Amino acid sequence: MSVQELVVRRGRRSGVTTMVAVHSSTLGPAVGGCRFKVYPRVHDAIDDVLRLSAAMTRKCAVAGLDFGGGKSVVALDGVPSPEQRREILLDHADLIASLDGAYLVGPDVGTGPADMLVLRERTPHVFCLPEEHGGTGSSSGPTAVGVLAALRAGARAVFGDDGMKGRKVVISGYGSVGAHLAANLVEQGAEVVVSDVDERRLAAAREQGLALVQPEKVPGIEADVLIPAAVGGVFGPGTEVAAPLVVGPANNQLTDDTVAEALAARGVLWIPDFVASAGGVVYTLGREKESLTHAEALNRVEALEKTTQGILDAASANGTTPLAEADALAEARLTSGAGPRTPSPREPRTVA
Numbered sequence: 636m637s638v639q640e641l642v643v644r645r646g647r648r649s650g651v652t653t654m655v656a657v658h659s660s661t662l663g664p665a666v667g668g669c670r671f672k673v674y675p676r677v678h679d680a681i682d683d684v685l686r687l688s689a690a691m692t693r694k695c696a697v698a699g700l701d702f703g704g705g706k707s708v709v710a711l712d713g714v715p716s717p718e719q720r721r722e723i724l725l726d727h728a729d730l731i732a733s734l735d736g737a738y739l740v741g742p743d744v745g746t747g748p749a750d751m752l753v754l755r756e757r758t759p760h761v762f763c764l765p766e767e768h769g770g771t772g773s774s775s776g777p778t779a780v781g782v783l784a785a786l787r788a789g790a791r792a793v794f795g796d797d798g799m800k801g802r803k804v805v806i807s808g809y810g811s812v813g814a815h816l817a818a819n820l821v822e823q824g825a826e827v828v829v830s831d832v833d834e835r836r837l838a839a840a841r842e843q844g845l846a847l848v849q850p851e852k853v854p855g856i857e858a859d860v861l862i863p864a865a866v867g868g869v870f871g872p873g874t875e876v877a878a879p880l881v882v883g884p885a886n887n888q889l890t891d892d893t894v895a896e897a898l899a900a901r902g903v904l905w906i907p908d909f910v911a912s913a914g915g916v917v918y919t920l921g922r923e924k925e926s927l928t929h930a931e932a933l934n935r936v937e938a939l940e941k942t943t944q945g946i947l948d949a950a951s952a953n954g955t956t957p958l959a960e961a962d963a964l965a966e967a968r969l970t971s972g973a974g975p976r977t978p979s980p981r982e983p984r985t986v987a
């Protein structure tokens with residue numbers, strides 16, 4: 636996999652290996668999140684940072700952002716104490732600082748706005764600081780708004796209308812984005828079923844009166860919509876997916892790109908994750924780098940509905956998959972520099 640720059644360094648304070656991949660700077664400085672996770676081997680972390688940074692390039696290009704794709708990973712070999720965590724983050728911040736603005740970091744799996752504040756001690760190239768420190772805080776709400784926008788376009792293609800009343804929706808991963816989605820969909824009158832591996836998250840779902848399903852039963856469960864909101868790599872060549880529409884925020888949902896064709900051949904409309912999950916980065920960068928208001932930035936997130944619609948229309952007209960069309964859109968923008976700039980704002984439907 637081609638990558639512009641990969642820097643891997645063992646932290647001088649913590650001894651923990653952290654890394655940054657700048658996949659592309661064609662459209663601007665690379666942006667991405669910091670993944671803080673236990674990996675069996677450093678090589679697994681390198682594979683992850685490379686794949687995730689490539690997905691960020693596609694995500695930014697399709698969403699019309701003037702930023703490139705990057706990612707950073709802290710490759711843990713066990714769960715650190717709070718003191719160790721701080722040392723690891725400071726080491727990681729030094730690595731990011733050494734790239735001199737070529738990579739801007741935000742939160743990802745395992746990190747949040749409070750961790751961004753620690754990184755900020757050593758480098759200015761950080762976004763999503765806590766709101767009380769001038770940042771926009773967690774991007775989960777805007778990410779959910781973007782998923783719902785993509786879902787509307789997908790629902791029109793599959794069901795002929797985008798109303799969710801009475802539709803059965805399965806959400807895999809009742810984390811921060813999953814919980815936003817569940818609340819919104821319940822409000823719209825959908826029958827929501829959730830799945831998680833964390834007992835505390837299941838208890839939170841029960842408290843909201845949500846039905847539960849075991850994670851291993853998720854792909855095969857009869858439903859109208861499946862929302863992957865947990866981890867990547869959940870759909871392989873042989874995965875039987877019962878829902879006719881799949882759209883969700885989890886990054887890199889397919890084990891490889893050919894799975895998109897396998898899903899399409901089985902009559903499943905899969906909306907590329909890098910399209911559906913762009914709401915967080917669109918909102919955050921709009922607010923923090925372009926000084927947009929909350930409403931203006933949310934309007935840009937809502938515009939993902941139109942972007943998704945265009946991708947689905949093209950796939951239907953050309954007899955291709957949404958992945959092929961989303962890739963073509965990203966490629967066109969990366970090669971010409973001119974892309975689908977987000978249309979002018981309209982009033983937001985949802986407030987995160």
Ligand SMILES: NC(=O)c1ccc[n+]([C@@H]2O[C@H](COP(=O)([O-])OP(=O)(O)OC[C@H]3O[C@@H](n4cnc5c(N)ncnc54)[C@H](O)[C@@H]3O)[C@@H](O)[C@H]2O)c1
Nearest residue numbers: 774775778808810811812831832833850865884885886915
């Ligand atoms: N938060 C954002 O703004 C954002 C933006 C873009 C993409 N994403 C992606 O969306 C996904 C969800 O993000 P989040 O911020 O809600 O993360 P999160 O960590 O808050 O939630 C993920 C949830 O998935 C659960 N989970 C893990 N493995 C599971 C499995 N096998 N089956 C069911 N549940 C499982 C976890 O216990 C957790 O509750 C992640 O893949 C993330 O990378 C998030």
